[in-house]
Amino acid sequence: MLTAALVLGALLAVAAVWFVARPFLRNPGSEEPLVEPDRAGRERLALEEERDRALAALKELEFDHRTGKVSDDDYRSIVGELRRAAADALRALDRGRGRSDVHSREGP
Amino acid sequence: MPELGRAALVVCFGLTLYAVVAGFWGAHTRRRRLALSAQNALLAAFASALVASVVLLAALGRSDFGFTYVAQHTSRELPLPYKLASFWGGQEGSLLLWLLILTGYGAAAVLLDRKAGRELIAWVVPVLGIVAAFFSMLVVFVASPFHTQLAAADGAGLNTSLQSPYFQIHPPLLYLGYVGLTVPFAFAMGALLSGRTDERWIVATRRWTLAAWMFLGIGQLLGAKWAYEEVGWGGYFAWDPVENAALMPWLAATAFLHSVMVQEKKGMLKVWNMLLVILAFSLSLFGTFLTRSGVLSSIHSFTEGSIGPWFLGFICFVVAGSLVLLFRRLPLLRSKTRLESLVSREATFLYNNLLLVALCLTILWGVTFPILSEAVRGESVTVGRPYYDFFLRSFGLPLLLLMGIGPLVAWRRASLRSLGRTFLWPFAFALVAGGGLVAAGAGSSLPGLIAYTFSAFVIGTIVLEFARGTAARRALADEPVPKAFASLVARNRRRYGGYVVHAAIVLLAIGIAGSSAYDTSHTARLAPGQSLKLRDYTLVYRGLRSTRAQNAVETRATIDVYRGGDRIAVMHPGKNNYPVEQQVSNEVAIRSDWLTGEDLFLITEQVNPNGTIDFKAIINPLVNLIWLAGLVFLLGSVVTLWPDAREERRLAVRYGRLAPDT
Amino acid sequence: MLAVFLLYSSIAGGGTPSLRPSSLAGHTGKVSLTGYVLKPVTGDAHGSGLRFRLRDVKGTATVPVVYKGSVPDLFRPGRDIVVEGRFQNGVFVATPGTMVTKCPSKYVPKTT
Numbered sequence: 071m072l073t074a075a076l077v078l079g080a081l082l083a084v085a086a087v088w089f090v091a092r093p094f095l096r097n098p099g100s101e102e103p104l105v106e107p108d109r110a111g112r113e114r115l116a117l118e119e120e121r122d123r124a125l126a127a128l129k130e131l132e133f134d135h136r137t138g139k140v141s142d143d144d145y146r147s148i149v150g151e152l153r154r155a156a157a158d159a160l161r162a163l164d165r166g167r168g169r170s171d172v173h174s175r176e177g178p
Numbered sequence: 179m180p181e182l183g184r185a186a187l188v189v190c191f192g193l194t195l196y197a198v199v200a201g202f203w204g205a206h207t208r209r210r211r212l213a214l215s216a217q218n219a220l221l222a223a224f225a226s227a228l229v230a231s232v233v234l235l236a237a238l239g240r241s242d243f244g245f246t247y248v249a250q251h252t253s254r255e256l257p258l259p260y261k262l263a264s265f266w267g268g269q270e271g272s273l274l275l276w277l278l279i280l281t282g283y284g285a286a287a288v289l290l291d292r293k294a295g296r297e298l299i300a301w302v303v304p305v306l307g308i309v310a311a312f313f314s315m316l317v318v319f320v321a322s323p324f325h326t327q328l329a330a331a332d333g334a335g336l337n338t339s340l341q342s343p344y345f346q347i348h349p350p351l352l353y354l355g356y357v358g359l360t361v362p363f364a365f366a367m368g369a370l371l372s373g374r375t376d377e378r379w380i381v382a383t384r385r386w387t388l389a390a391w392m393f394l395g396i397g398q399l400l401g402a403k404w405a406y407e408e409v410g411w412g413g414y415f416a417w418d419p420v421e422n423a424a425l426m427p428w429l430a431a432t433a434f435l436h437s438v439m440v441q442e443k444k445g446m447l448k449v450w451n452m453l454l455v456i457l458a459f460s461l462s463l464f465g466t467f468l469t470r471s472g473v474l475s476s477i478h479s480f481t482e483g484s485i486g487p488w489f490l491g492f493i494c495f496v497v498a499g500s501l502v503l504l505f506r507r508l509p510l511l512r513s514k515t516r517l518e519s520l521v522s523r524e525a526t527f528l529y530n531n532l533l534l535v536a537l538c539l540t541i542l543w544g545v546t547f548p549i550l551s552e553a554v555r556g557e558s559v560t561v562g563r564p565y566y567d568f569f570l571r572s573f574g575l576p577l578l579l580l581m582g583i584g585p586l587v588a589w590r591r592a593s594l595r596s597l598g599r600t601f602l603w604p605f606a607f608a609l610v611a612g613g614g615l616v617a618a619g620a621g622s623s624l625p626g627l628i629a630y631t632f633s634a635f636v637i638g639t640i641v642l643e644f645a646r647g648t649a650a651r652r653a654l655a656d657e658p659v660p661k662a663f664a665s666l667v668a669r670n671r672r673r674y675g676g677y678v679v680h681a682a683i684v685l686l687a688i689g690i691a692g693s694s695a696y697d698t699s700h701t702a703r704l705a706p707g708q709s710l711k712l713r714d715y716t717l718v719y720r721g722l723r724s725t726r727a728q729n730a731v732e733t734r735a736t737i738d739v740y741r742g743g744d745r746i747a748v749m750h751p752g753k754n755n756y757p758v759e760q761q762v763s764n765e766v767a768i769r770s771d772w773l774t775g776e777d778l779f780l781i782t783e784q785v786n787p788n789g790t791i792d793f794k795a796i797i798n799p800l801v802n803l804i805w806l807a808g809l810v811f812l813l814g815s816v817v818t819l820w821p822d823a824r825e826e827r828r829l830a831v832r833y834g835r836l837a838p839d840t
Numbered sequence: 841m842l843a844v845f846l847l848y849s850s851i852a853g854g855g856t857p858s859l860r861p862s863s864l865a866g867h868t869g870k871v872s873l874t875g876y877v878l879k880p881v882t883g884d885a886h887g888s889g890l891r892f893r894l895r896d897v898k899g900t901a902t903v904p905v906v907y908k909g910s911v912p913d914l915f916r917p918g919r920d921i922v923v924e925g926r927f928q929n930g931v932f933v934a935t936p937g938t939m940v941t942k943c944p945s946k947y948v949p950k951t952t
Contacts, residue, residue, distance in 0.1 A: 072179075072181060074179065075179035075180075075181035075182040075185070076181055076182075076185070078179070078182050078185075079181060079182050079184075079185025079186065079189070080185075082182075082185065082186055082189055082225075082226060082229060083185070083189050085222075086189050086192075086193055086219075086222040086225070086226065089218050089221070089222045090193070090196065090215050090218050090219045090222060091215065092215070092218060093210075093211040093212075093214035093215045093218065094211055094215065103208045103209065103210060104204075104205070104208040104209070104210045104213060104296060104297045104300055112374075112376070115376050115832070115833075116376065118832055119376060119377055119445070119832075120445075122828070122832065123442070123443060123444070123445065126443070127443060127589065127590075130589065131588075131589070133647075133650065134588055134589075136650040136653075136654070137646035137647060137649070137650045138599065138600070138646060139586065139588055139596070139600050139646070140588045140592070140596055141593060141595050141596035141599065143593060143595070143596075144588065144591070144592060144593050144596050148588075148590055148591070339913075339914075410913070411910065547855070548858060551855075557857050557858075557859070557863075558857070558858040558859075559855040559856065559857050559858060560855070560856050560857075560858045560872055561855050561856070562856055565855075701886075703886060760916070761913070761914065762913050763913045764913050781910075783885075783886065783910055783911070784884075784885060784886050784911070786884075792885075792886035794910070
């Protein structure tokens with residue numbers, strides 16, 4: 071009973087060690103670094119969040135306007151701002167994309 | 179085989195330590211294989227905890243009294259379900275359950291979220307590892323469930339008050355809730371550590387928080403129902419420190435679930451959301467500490483174990499560590515947008531947050547006041563029901579009102595004209611309902627009347643929201659009403675699931691107000707044949723009967739219940755006497771009227787030698803709405819939790835690109 | 841502001857000192873008393889009142905207690921209870937229906 075328990079415990083320990091070591095066993099040698107987005111990547115992510123936020127807000131505003139929660143006046147005054155925000159984000163994204171394309175073409 | 183259990187826990191401890199060290203090192207030096215290996219360690223830790231749990235369950239099931247834990251918490255004749263449920267009947271087993279659930283959540287988070295962002299998960303793993311290492315340290319060195327002894331002939335048995343079906347489901351649900359709050363905490367810390375404070379951690383966390391919050395809420399309601407049926411004083415919540423301990427993290431998580439929407443839609447409240455996640459997790463640790471350390475007197479006095487100081491130290495470490503980290507990352511959390519108007523959806527969320535956090539902190543203050551006053555004045559001063567009830571009313575009623583206002587106010591800003599138009603119907607409905615209630619005599623309790631009027635307002639709002647949404651959807655897609663309704667909910671699960679949860683809270687409020695503000699009770703000593711009048715009920719005591727059950731003498735009174743001249747029920751409140759345990763338990767009789775939601779609650783308080791009984795009858799109006807609220811709450815939470823394929827795709831496009839293809 | 845409000849309300853109203861039998865002397869207001877129930881328990885909780893003595897949970901000082909109202913299931917000599925009331929002329933007169941049993945055996949086996 072005791073030995074069976076100890077054998078099982080040892081097996082568990084070995085299995086755990088093997089499982090933990092697996093990432094090293096599978097592709098020894100080559101170390102692929104964790105991808106961290108660079109500065110440009112972060113900026114782009116922020117812009118994308120901005121764009122999605124504006125687009126989602128536009129969609130919700132349309133819906134609220136249709137259900138009558140937002141009056142015509144309020145709708146008119148807010149919809150312009152949101153469209154502008156979405157357009158700004160899109161434009162900035164385009165510009166960024168253009169830049170990074172150039173950058174990658176210049177790269178090795 | 180206790181050795182296997184012990185070995186599995188040691189392995190688990192080693193794995194979690196490795197996950198911490200390798201995880202931090204791998205994330206810091208950006209070594210992908212090291213980070214992956216730490217993730218695997220967390221998965222393997224779950225497997226080891228599972229092995230240990232199976233060993234303990236098997237021992238409980240086989241009544242292996244060589245295990246000290248089994249001998250202390252079960253006995254031979256205990257039914258099998260209770261034997262197995264004794265897993266969480268004691269301190270050591272409860273800690274093992276914490277560890278099992280924690281590593282389970284950790285493994286699930288690794289498997290489900292690792293595609294969403296590798297470098298975020300790389301930082302999340304060591305944070306989860308720290309918490310898991312703390313708990314495995316406790317079960318290995320301080321409170322091991324695998325202590326052995328010379329096998330006893332029989333165990334000490336399970337306390338009779340725990341022998342209830344609720345014991346099988348209430349504690350694990352609460353633990354799923356408590357422990358689940360670790361995952362959002364780990365993601366928040368992961369985001370701060372990695373310096374990646376975009377919205378990804380929020381996206382990954384939202385659903386985990388919602389799940390933990392749902393379990394915590396359902397667990398608490400089941401606990402309330404257990405208390406109501408078993409403890410037998412006619413109530414369901416007593417502001418006991420242990421009950422408060424579960425309520426506080428739930429309130430903090432509720433605040434987070436609301437304020438997180440403001441961050442998603444407006445990019446605001448980033449620091450505040452971090453603080454709420456830290457608060458919720460610290461409170462869940464604090465709750466475990468309260469129930470486990472014996473520092474407070476509570477009706478749930480658990481073992482006064484040796485783990486109190488460990489917990490206190492760990493809580494201090496968590497709070498201090500996370501706040502220092504948050505402070506150092508403050509520059510990254512600045513938001514670009516500001517609040518545009520005090521009359522807007524985001525503003526109502528802000529008010530809601532302030533009220534929820536205020537309520538949470540008042541309860542925290544009430545719970546810790548005895549300890550603080552003992553330290554300061556040398557005399558422990560407890561605050562009781564009046565304190566809590568006062569603050570529940572002062573913060574809870576405005577919260578209820580906000581639940582009706584919030585959905586009607588548009589994001590960004592709303593002009594008075596729009597407001598007038600949207601508020602018209604709910605407001606009129608509330609006014610009519612309030613007037614009707616006054617006419618019906620509900621004015622006997624002002625808080626009750628206010629609660630009901632506000633509830634009517636919220637219901638008006640919810641119905642209006644669903645109706646207008648369906649109408650708009652119908653006009654848009656030319657669909658019949660049921661289909662339009664279904665697609666409305668399917669397209670906006672979070673919004674409409676949220677409204678369903680709101681409806682559940684309204685039911686809860688109506689139930690609480692009804693049973694606490696409009697209850698009636700009467701106590702009398704009755705001889706056989708005598709009767710007692712309570713409102714429109716007449717209760718006639720017919721006599722006593724005693725039967726010998728397997729392990730108890732069951733004494734039951736026979737009460738005929740009349741209403742309007744008809745005998746509507748025969749009820750049998752009584753007492754059980756357990757000779758072996760030398761324990762008496764009240765067996766109350768409850769008759770629920772499903773039409774009005776009201777309970778007739780009978781207690782035989784004392785059986786006298788001459789055949790008379792001291793008898794208490796309580797009418798709890800609307801109390802059944804509280805249990806109904808639990809079902810509606812579950813429904814709303816599930817609707818909200820249900821994955822939205824379109825949103826998943828959108829987020830995958832946004833964040834998936836950063837990770838290399840797997 | 842909130843903190844001040846809370847401080848005020850908990851000190852001025854609602855707060856009940858939590859005492860042991862040995863620290864009862866000198867308190868005339870409403871207090872909550874924690875102690876260990878000693879044998880014998882006499883009287884009738886629904887008649888003239890249940891009479892028993894409470895001892896410090898870890899100590900020797902005792903005080904007589906009179907209690908009326910609902911008696912929790914777990915009440916009996918050898919248990920720790922909490923009860924609210926006033927100390928009058930050497931007797932602790934409990935507020936009806938305030939007795940709560942602390943139940944150390946809830947999660948711990950009997951050691952006998």
